[in-house]
Amino acid sequence: MRMQKSALNTLILSILIILGALVLTLVGQGMRFSFGAEATMQYMPLVWAILAAVGVSFVFGWVRYSLAGAITLAAAVLHDQLLSLALCAIIGLAFGLSSYLPALLMAGLVATYAFTIPQIRTARVLVRGGSSRGLARDEAASESRNQHRPLKMVVALAALLILAAFIISGNKHMIGAVLPLFTGLLSAVVSSCLITPFIWAALATRKMNKK
Numbered sequence: 001m002r003m004q005k006s007a008l009n010t011l012i013l014s015i016l017i018i019l020g021a022l023v024l025t026l027v028g029q030g031m032r033f034s035f036g037a038e039a040t041m042q043y044m045p046l047v048w049a050i051l052a053a054v055g056v057s058f059v060f061g062w063v064r065y066s067l068a069g070a071i072t073l074a075a076a077v078l079h080d081q082l083l084s085l086a087l088c089a090i091i092g093l094a095f096g097l098s099s100y101l102p103a104l105l106m107a108g109l110v111a112t113y114a115f116t117i118p119q120i121r122t123a124r125v126l127v128r129g130g131s132s133r134g135l136a137r138d139e140a141a142s143e144s145r146n147q148h149r150p151l152k153m154v155v156a157l158a159a160l161l162i163l164a165a166f167i168i169s170g171n172k173h174m175i176g177a178v179l180p181l182f183t184g185l186l187s188a189v190v191s192s193c194l195i196t197p198f199i200w201a202a203l204a205t206r207k208m209n210k211k
Contacts, residue, residue, distance in 0.1 A: 021086035030089035034096030095176035108184020115192035
């Protein structure tokens with residue numbers, strides 16, 4: 001089974017945003033910091049931290065669930081971290097980023113795990129079906145996403161209200177300081193709703209077909 005077209009389109013859009021942010025950064029326009037914070041910014045440790053998070057997530061997903069779960073969780077982490085960083089590079093042009101960017105970016109992993117892991121677990125249960133007939137994997141992925149969507153919407157709404165309060169306060173440096181938390185949350189919502197459920201479904205179905 002191939003990944004759904006909508007999921008593929010969303011993934012392509014994310015890649016384009018990431019590439020756009022990379023171009024802006026390379027030409028010296030992206031990743032603007034406030035109060036000289038760029039002097040303390042080191043990108044290689046951040047890259048290694050993201051790769052480590054992807055690796056740990058893959059191992060956890062494989063041990064706890066399956067190879068499909070491992071790839072799905074690792075893909076979610078990689079997508080969310082890169083998209084969050086890219087959004088910071090672009091949106092930060094208006095507010096300026098702080099030296100806390102790496103730490104707050106990695107803190108976004110909490111949202112990725114909180115949104116993705118329960119969906120994988122629920123989808124697996126729906127496929128197995130218990131005493132009832134199990135769902136097909138693409139159906140289970142969609143149903144799992146729908147079951148967990150209300151929580152994501154509540155969290156996203158709360159985050160938007162907090163962001164609105166920061167904007168109303170007029171302190172753009174405060175917005176720039178906490179921006180990675182909001183971009184991390186946004187990236188996790190996008191991936192868990194539109195991408196990773198269908199990555200899991202495609203991988204799980206492929207594995208089943210091979211059997």
